[in-house]
Amino acid sequence: MAAVSSSPALGPGAEIRAPTAAVLIGGLLVSAALGLVVMPAFYVFADDAKARLVRLDPPRVRRARP
Incomplete structure (x- = not known):
């Protein structure tokens, strides 16, 4: 919040402080x-993509060894 008071270009040295505050x-x-x-939107997207990939991958059937 201190930067808000420096953002208007008023007073000595304001030409340096105003751009820095902005x-x-x-x-x-x-x-x-x-x-x-x-970031939360990305996590939702990644979770949906993971769920789609899991649905596309059929379960593998293990063969019994003789």
Whole structure:
């Protein structure tokens, strides 16, 4: 939350702090989106793909040894 106060370009040294704050805020938003939306969606997709592959693979019948 400290970066939000630095993001408006006000005061001395703001030309350095404002872009840094913008990158920090953007990085936090992207990492939150990846962690809360993209990764769970990927796990659901991978689990569905695994279930499809298991259904396509017929069970193997073992032959009795003489």
